[in-house]
Amino acid sequence: MPPTLEEVARLAGVSRSTVSRVVNDHPNVREGTKERVWEVIRKSGYQPNVVARSLVTNRTQIVGMVIPEVVTKIFAEPFFPLVLRGATEACNNHHYQLLLSLFTNPEDQEEICQRVLRSGYLDGVIVASSLLDDSLIPDVLRSGIPLVSIGRHPGQQVHYVDSDNIGGAWMAVEHLVRLGHHRIATIAGRLGMSVGQDRLEGYRQALLAHGIPVKDELIVEGDFTERSGMIAMQRLLPASPTAVFATNDVMAIGALKALRAVGLKVPQDVALVGFDDTPIASVVEPALTTVRQPIERMGSMAVELLLDILTSPSHDLAPAHRIILPTELVVRESCGSDLQV
Amino acid sequence: MPPTLEEVARLAGVSRSTVSRVVNDHPNVREGTKERVWEVIRKSGYQPNVVARSLVTNRTQIVGMVIPEVVTKIFAEPFFPLVLRGATEACNNHHYQLLLSLFTNPEDQEEICQRVLRSGYLDGVIVASSLLDDSLIPDVLRSGIPLVSIGRHPGQQVHYVDSDNIGGAWMAVEHLVRLGHHRIATIAGRLGMSVGQDRLEGYRQALLAHGIPVKDELIVEGDFTERSGMIAMQRLLPASPTAVFATNDVMAIGALKALRAVGLKVPQDVALVGFDDTPIASVVEPALTTVRQPIERMGSMAVELLLDILTSPSHDLAPAHRIILPTELVVRESCGSDLQV
């Protein structure tokens, strides 16, 4: 139904090759011919068949975004939507398309990834927040498809973009220290993810830097869900912290609820800091002091980086790019002070 | 680098056709041959090149999800992420892939849609919440690619899945009526979208059904953002409503803030209902009474429906499918009663 190159060539009275040259803006085609061909293209509504083109060029102009199973359940938290917004925007700017793979169970992830990675549909892949010991990234690496990870990954060869989680956590904790707190607890995220590790590390470093001992009873691991934040807070209660650094806003909300449930007030009895600066942080009462990270930019940087790699010659040899975007403390009400840091 | 059909054939000592038959599970291939071929496939790690396959079958096993520019700014609200989760899950189950197109400006949308629609990459398209007078849906229709809309669309030929917005709005308003309110205002959503129209219609019908006149001064249009909810509430204040039905949770939050700013308490001075039951609804204080819709199911139903259409013969002729999913009132604290309806 839609006209093919062949037809356009016939209508314009030239060969396929010439039309192809015109379409791809090659030099060495006479101005007059070019115009004639464009005219036919316009009139006939010709659109190149990208599938046929991909078959010969070995490029699809499609990049994959894979969101691993472990984080799909928190997909609705504004983190991933914002990453996607950034990523699609960058794709639009560069005439690429984005194929989204979201997994809800490990088997799907395993099977579909294998299939999709090796099927030839993808020029490159972005993996968001995988577990450090997941086979996902090694699998992609092995497939030979260029990869960018969102979230630090220790592999020598893996390019990534991340936000400064250590620095952000540091700022959060230092803020609490400056307000006079010593018994500062933390609700860590999944320690199987680099975000989880790094935010905990920032907590440790900040404490140490101020000569405050790091105590195990003040550290509890959650999994970034509200429920886990609530449970973690309950487990923290016996240690009676005067301040809590929750490593994301959602867990901070959970902690807040747990605190309320036992009659403790934020910030009067316990100060609370979150991480992410999701919309919910400014809506909750008291408004949450938190650490802002440039989520949307992480998404767009990830595809920019990926496309860079794709279009640069010999992309295997160069050392991995590692981009760390800055974070920023946002002071609101949940620490009981409007001290600006 | 990866082996081709040809190579597998050579290794197995059969012809390309035979390998193709095995891969595609055709009948009429001897059991012994089949096993031999599978063996080679396994050992060589052969994966069919889907691009080459698509070129001949004219099927890519990819469906597009397009989120129009008008709604991208509220993309982070859990509505779209949840739709995506449902949609990708359904895709996974059916061995389809999902190509995501998110637009941040009208030009991109126009240009990219035209290009992608006619380029041959998509077997079908899902359009989420377009404006009623947008050219998007007509464009897709004209391209001949099977389409499902998320959100009602008046076109005779357009298949859609939607939630029962009229019914949901009705329930919300009726709840307020039963609590004794007469001066019930509404903050409508964009009236250029069917969601906006329908929720307003439900409000009207419920009022009328209870013999309460519908007054213009009690109706203000927002655009589903928090800011617009706040502004709308301010404009509503002179009419001194005793209850407000905000047509989504986000605008309800905006209204809440506006109310607080002038010293009015919810629910004591003004009762408030939202729509969507997004996570924020249960976190805010007071917890928001709202209308729940099965967002994730809308996403999965949309792709199921689309795939149905794709695989059913002569899909142009049959009348459009119109699926309306039920909504449900969730009573919390913002109306000052725990009356169950």
Next chain:
DNA sequence: TTGTAAGCGTTATCAT
């Protein structure tokens, strides 16, 4: 049951 060969719509090489 299996193989041969044509063809899908491009791009790319090589003549002319």
Next chain:
DNA sequence: ATGATAACGCTTACAA
């Protein structure tokens, strides 16, 4: 500057 022609990796009549 332009045109034949051979790929690209697969499916699918049609033949054997």
